[in-house]
Every structure is written in C-alpha cells, then in structure tokens.
Amino acid sequence: MKKYAHKTMMLLLILFVGTSFAHNERSEESFTPVGLQTKPESIKYSRQPVVKIALLLDTSNSMDGLINQAKSQLWDIVNQFAYAKCGNDSRPGLQIALYQYGNDDLASQEGYVQQVLGFSSDLDEISEKLFSLTTNGGEEFCGQVIHQSLLQLKWGKNPDDLKMIFIAGNEPFTQGRKDFRESVLNAKEKDIVVNTIFCGSYTQGVNTHWQEGALLAGGEYMAIDHNRQVVHIKTPYDKIIIKLNAQLNNTYISYGTKGTHRIAQQRTQDAQAMEMEExxxxxxxxxxxxGYYNNAEWDLVDASxxxxxxxxxxxxxxxxxSLKGKSDQQIKKHLAEKKAERQSVQKEIQQANAKREAYLAKQQKNETGELEQAMLQAIRKQAAKKDLYWE
Known part of the structure; x- marks a missing residue:
C-alpha cells in the first residue's frame, strides 16, 4: 500500500511541476514586449503573405503638411520593409492603396471621397499619385472613406496577409452620415486593422473620437504634428547614391505598349523627389x-x-x-549583361546606404518624420500578430 501511495505522490508531484512550468512559459510569452519578440518558428504558407496598406489622406485646405510628409516619407517606409521577414524567412509582399477625402474638388455625391489608386506594388505609380494630390477646403467624412475603401479595394481572404488602413486628418471623426463605428467594426470583421492618425494635439484627437475609431478596430491611435518640417541631414554618401541611381536607370529596357511612358515616369519621379530635397x-x-522595386510590366530585365x-x-x-533588328540570342545576351550590371549597381547603392546610416548614427541624428514614425510603430506591432518580424 505504501508503495502505491509513494508512486501516486510522485505522479502528482511531476504533474504539478510540469503544469507550473507550462504556466510560467505561457505567462512569459504573454508579457513579451512586441519590440523584443524573437523570430517565429518556420511556417508553411499557402502563398506568400502580403502587407496591404490603404492610406486615406485628408486633402482639405489645412493638410498641405500631411501630403508633403507622405510624399517624402514613402521611401523611408518602403526601405524599412527591406528588413521585414515572414515566418519562413522570406520577404512579405507589399501593396499600397491611396484615397483622398475632404476636398471640395471631389464629388459631393461620393461623400467627397476618391480612390486615387487601388492596391499596387508599383512604387513609381504610388509616388506619381501622391505627387498628384492637391488640397482644397471641404467636408471630411471619415466613416465614409473607410466604408468605401472596404467596398472598393481587393483585400482578399488570405488569413496570413496583414491588412491595414491608415486614416489621417484633423476634423472630428464623427462627421458625415456614415457612422464611423459601423465602418470600423466592419473592417474588424474582415480582419482589417484601422489605425487613426490625428493631425493635432493628442487630447483633441481623443475628444473628437479618433482614438475611439482605432480602439474599436483593434488599431493604434496616434497624434502627429503634420506641419513639422523633417530636418534631413546631408552625408558624404548622398552624392554617391544619386550618381549610382543614374547608372541604375541605364539598366532598364522598356518594352510593350507601356514601356516608353513608364521609363519616362521613372525619370519624372526621380526628378520630383529631387525637387523636394536631395x-x-x-x-x-x-x-x-x-526587391520591392520591380517593373516586370514594362522592363525587359525584370520581366526576363x-x-x-x-x-x-x-x-x-x-x-x-538599339535592340530592333537584333536576334533573340543577341537580345538575351544584352539582357544578361544589363541584369549583371543592375545587380552590381544595386549592391553598391546598398553598401553606400549602410555607410550613410552609420554616419547618421555616429552623428546621433534622427531623420524620422512624424507620419513615418506613426505608421512604422503600428505596422511593426501588428505585423507580429501575423508572424512577421524585423531583422
């Protein structure tokens, strides 16, 4: 009898210790800060996850600063994705859509809302559409623009995709006939996170329901100074990268009906970026x-x-x-040469940029803009829930 009692006690002790250990493991996981999360275990996906970002911008009279921040900080956001990885160590896709709202030039019957661009991974096209935005006084209906983005955009149903809305503006979130609560709860049902960026003081954004809009959808509420000028620091590597960019452009070979227009668009977007600031x-x-800059639709090197x-x-x-009248073999040889040249130039740009970032770190200078910082903070936090992480 004592023998059985001893065995029973041992089993209970093992069970208790094992249960306590498992409980401690779960507790530690639940309190792991987002910024300190480690790489997830390797995951098998039905298809590669895509980060889908719908950017809804208020283009009423007072929003020139916001639009300028979006134009200049788009590239910072894209560049951060170079460090993003999925659970299987591959890079996630990136698609951006753009809406404007609150502009008198927009149709009143549409609630002063316009889809400027559906989901696209074409960085030149995204840049062009951002630069096309102008401001004009109007009515800002947040519930309406969120509602229309849910209806019109191709969000897809892949549960591994990270789907986010970023809406930025400075008028009460309650304006318009479409109840914002209905819109954001509808987004949440579709696994789409709504993040709100109020252009003004934090307290004012809370009082005008911008925080409530984010909380209802499981998103982040942020307040920014949209008129703050980002102080860009010049480095010894800037001119080098600009020169390398010109060499990079020379590796593109246009083809198809879009080719001539798109290669001109590439140069135009370079010029517009330079016009803002070097x-x-x-x-x-x-x-x-x-790898996020891919132009297979019009560039023969990427297409090949x-x-x-x-x-x-x-x-x-x-x-x-230069390629007309050439044989397929001659064209293939030319493509191989341009591909090798492009890879070499891209590597040089990345090496120069690494030195540039090290220089900025040594100078203890931070170039992060208000809009960029707000978006990246939310993206990283929400990406962790989809097993995306940053190197």
Missing part, C-alpha cells in the same frame, strides 16, 4: 535598389526573371531602337 531622392534610390517569360512573345517593334 535626401528624398537618395531614399528613393535606396528603395529602387531593393519571371518563370513564364517568353522572349518570342515580346513585340519587337516596342523595343528600344
């Missing part, structure tokens, strides 16, 4: 050296990297003059 052009060049690429299906009359 540092903005530098950051755009860094984005162009990453696709598994289903068939040079025989390319209409030769749409190629640049």
């Amino acid at each position: 540092v903005v052009a530098v950051k755009r060049a860094v984005s162009k050296s990453s 990297a696709k598994d289903d690429f068939d040079l025989g299906k390319v209409k030769k009359e749409t190629l640049p003059a």
